[in-house]
Amino acid sequence: MLRKDCVDAAFGQFLSLLEWVCWKWGVYFVKVNPNGTRQTCPSSFATVSNSLEARGHCCSECGYRMHRDHAAYARIYDLAL
Numbered sequence: 354m355l356r357k358d359c360v361d362a363a364f365g366q367f368l369s370l371l372e373w374v375c376w377k378w379g380v381y382f383v384k385v386n387p388n389g390t391r392q393t394c395p396s397s398f399a400t401v402s403n404s405l406e407a408r409g410h411c412c413s414e415c416g417y418r419m420h421r422d423h424a425a426y427a428r429i430y431d432l433a434l
């Protein structure tokens with residue numbers, strides 16, 4: 354439990370520092386809730402049930418295919434705007 358608190362505190366401190374650096378350099382900074390970004394299709398916003406072992410994102414609703422990390426990035430990008 355103490356270890357998790359230390360990791361959370363270090364990550365929180367990192368985010369605060371990153372936010373300050375972005376403000377100082379005039380770079381856009383936003384925190385995005387990462388929950389569900391892997392399961393949501395960035396094209397149709399349908400819920401996709403891909404297993405963790407699957408490296409690709411394949412949407413049965415719209416046929417959107419991409420590497421799962423790129424699909425999660427596209428979803429996070431949509432949430433940030």
Ligand SMILES: [Zn+2]
Nearest residue numbers: 394397412415
């Ligand atoms: Zn889709």
